Amino acid sequence: MNNLITKLKHGLIVSCQSEEDDPFNHPDMMVKFSRAAFMGGAVGIRANGIDNISAIRKEIDLPIIGVVQGQFENGWVCITPDFKDIENIIEAGADIVALDVTSRYRPNGMDGIEFFDETRDRFDIPLLADIATFEEGIRAAELGADLIATTLAGNTDYTMKQSTDGPNYDLIEKLSRAVKIPVIAEGYIWTPEQAKEILQRGAFAVVVGSAITRPRVMTKRFVDTMASKIH
Numbered sequence: 330m331n332n333l334i335t336k337l338k339h340g341l342i343v344s345c346q347s348e349e350d351d352p353f354n355h356p357d358m359m360v361k362f363s364r365a366a367f368m369g370g371a372v373g374i375r376a377n378g379i380d381n382i383s384a385i386r387k388e389i390d391l392p393i394i395g396v397v398q399g400q401f402e403n404g405w406v407c408i409t410p411d412f413k414d415i416e417n418i419i420e421a422g423a424d425i426v427a428l429d430v431t432s433r434y435r436p437n438g439m440d441g442i443e444f445f446d447e448t449r450d451r452f453d454i455p456l457l458a459d460i461a462t463f464e465e466g467i468r469a470a471e472l473g474a475d476l477i478a479t480t481l482a483g484n485t486d487y488t489m490k491q492s493t494d495g496p497n498y499d500l501i502e503k504l505s506r507a508v509k510i511p512v513i514a515e516g517y518i519w520t521p522e523q524a525k526e527i528l529q530r531g532a533f534a535v536v537v538g539s540a541i542t543r544p545r546v547m548t549k550r551f552v553d554t555m556a557s558k559i560h
Contacts, residue, residue, distance in 0.1 A: 340372030344538030395423025505531030
């Protein structure tokens with residue numbers, strides 16, 4: 330196993346990302362989030378956008394999983410849409426590139442499987458396959474992914490009905506048992522207790538984003554939950 334990937338084992342990877350209209354949407358803020366994560370003991374950073382990746386790379390000595398977020402035609406997020414994005418992610422200093430490895434067709438006309446195959450041939454860098462289902466995870470492992478992440482479970486049109494109140498434990502555990510490459514748990518992880526249980530179920534590492542780096546999201550969760558108790 331790649332020494333870089335080994336550093337992530339059983340650790341917390343913090344996703345330092347923000348939405349476009351978020352007050353924290355600036356490279357300087359992403360660097361501060363990353364530094365706070367480093368100080369707290371995180372083993373890696375997941376970062377979106379070339380400017381953010383570059384800024385974090387200059388300041389933080391942790392493995393960086395880099396992505397560029399685009400869109401499919403139906404409006405759903407497409408993680409790292411094209412080859413130029415991968416080139417830019419690598420040039421910005423990311424150590425691992427994450428990309429959508431579902432069967433959906435990207436704006437460049439290739440489905441996730443074709444795109445991954447071509448990416449594997451073109452670039453000599455560890456690749457993390459973001460998937461939504463067990464079958465996609467198995468396929469990504471067969472294609473030669475270095476890692477698999479459950480990032481898209483609940484975030485595609487065909488998995489959106491799953492609960493967002495907590496992690497997809499079953500998918501994480503099933504995949505961890507079925508493949509020999511590391512399975513990274515990501516998505517709807519709100520508490521340290523959930524992260525601990527995920528590791529106990531076989532995950533190699535855990536990615537947490539909103540619960541750490543999106544104060545607006547967490548504020549709304551508190552507000553909505555408190556309101557539901559009153560009415």
